[in-house]
Amino acid sequence: MTAFLCCLAGFVLGSLPFSVWLVRWFRHADVRRVGDGNPGAVNAWSAGGWRIGVSALLLDVAKGAAAPAAARLALGVEGWALVPVALAPLVGHAFSPWLGFRGGKGIASTFGVWTALTAWLVPTTLGVALLAFLAVQSASAWTVLFAAVVAFAVLAAVRPDAPLLAALAANIALLAWTHRRELRSPPRFHAPGRKKKG
Secondary structure (H helix, E strand, O other), rough: OHHHHHHHHHHHHHHHOHHHHHHHHHHOOOOHHOOOOOHHHHHHHHHHOOOHHHHOOOOOOHHHHHHHHHHHOOOOOHHHHHHHHHHHHHHHHHHOHOOOOOOOOHHHHHHOOOOOOOOHHHHHHHHHHHHHHHHHEEOOHHHHHHHHHHHHHHHHHHHHOHHHHHHHHHHHHHHHHEEEEEHOOOOOOOHHHHHHHO
16 A cells, blocks of 8 residues: 555656746746657756756656655665556656646656665766767667666666666666657767767
8 A cells, every 4th residue: 555655646746747837837838839849857948948947857856756765765665566656757757647648758757766766876877878878879869768778787787676677677668658759760870079960
């Protein structure tokens, strides 16, 4: 029952579309009409400036971390029971009932979930890998996917915990789903420091 309530709380928190609300409240605009239409922190930054973008980013990280952190650190949820708790905020973000079950891509919330579950390990690995692939690869969706796979490999090497690995594998599958349109195009590798042509 504890794990179920944590899942429910995680889904509800994850579903809160902070980027949409912040841009609407402070700029009277729809973030989904900016850039690629994703209701996330990057487009919130573009639509509302860096203060709104950073606020949206921090809130998305926090809503990803809240339920898994409470379940693991305060309520003693562990093992396989922690897997759905870890995924609930990500599913809520990607299929937000506030947005007609069409939500964001879940990158910031992924950082939040894995900060709660592994402290620095997965978030740091994911962040470093993202920067590395951004330097040599122009398709952002493939950059996210490659970085997530690297994070999985590092987690498997350092902490070969089956429930954590299963949760991260499911997280990667969800990221692939939320980026599915962009992933239809192949990766675009280039030399480090070289900008793609317009």
